[in-house]
Amino acid sequence: DIQMTQSPSTLSASVGDSVTITCRASQSITEDLAWYQQKPGKVPKVLIYGASSLQSGVPARFFGSGSGTQFTLTITDLQPDDFATYYCLQYYNYWAFGQGTKVDIE
Amino acid sequence: DVQLLESGGGLVQPGGSLRLSCAASKFIFGRFAMNWVRQAPGKGLEWVATISASGASPYYAESVNGRFTISRDNSKSTLYLEMNFLRGDDTAIYYCARDNVDDSGIPRGYFDYWGQGTLVAVSS
Secondary structure (H helix, E strand, O other), rough: OOEEEEEOOEEOOOOOOOEEEEEEOOOOOOOOOEEEEEEEOOOEEEEEEOOEOOOOOOOEEEEEEOOOOOEEEOOOOOOOOHEEEEEEOOOOOOOOEOOEEEEEOO | EEEEEEEEEEOOOOOOOOOEEEEEEEHHHHHHOOEEEEEEOOEEEEEEEEEEEOOOOEEEEOOOOEEEEEEEEOOEEEEEEEEOOOOOHHHHEEEEEEEOOOOOEEEEEEEEOOOOEEEEEEEE
C-alpha cells in the first residue's frame, strides 16, 4: 500500500501570508495527486488534481507542484475563507489520503 | 448540478450490519466510477471502497476488505455499501463521491463531487 505523509499537521498563519503544505508518498505516484480543502461540518472540496492542475472555479492563489514522491500545495495571499483543513489524495495505486493539515489563524 | 444523497446510517451494535445507499442525480451515473470515503469524528479522511462504472470491478481498503461490499444499480442511479461485522472503529461519517473523468470519459481517479454524508455509529 502507498502511504501518504503530510506535514505539518497544523499551521498558523495570518491573512495575506503564503503557506506551503507538503505531502510525501512512500513510492512514486507520478503526478496522480489531488488536494482537498475541508471546513468544519462541510464536505471536502477538490482544489488541485494531477499534482498541479487547478480545478475549475478554484482561485489561482492555490498552487500545486511536485511529482514522483514529493508534492506541495502553496496558498498565496491567504484569505479568511482559506482557514480550513487540507488533505492530499494519491490515486496512482488504489487511493490514500494524507493525515491532513489544519491551517488556522495566528 | 450533480447531486449525491446518502442514506441508511444509524446506530448499530458491534458485530451488526448496515446497508448504506447513495442516490445520484443530475449526471449519467452509469458513466462514472463511484467511491465511499469515511471520516471518524474529529479525524481525517479515509478511502473505503471504489467501484467501476460498470460495477464489474470493486476495490477495497484493507481495513474493510472481507467485511464491506460495494455495489451499484445503474438502472436506479444508486450506489450501495453493505457493511457487516461492524466494529467501533467503523464509526464515522460515510460519504459517497464521484470519480472525475476527462473529456473522453476516461476516469481520472480523483473525487470531484461528494454527498453530504451519513453517520454510522457502532456502539453497544
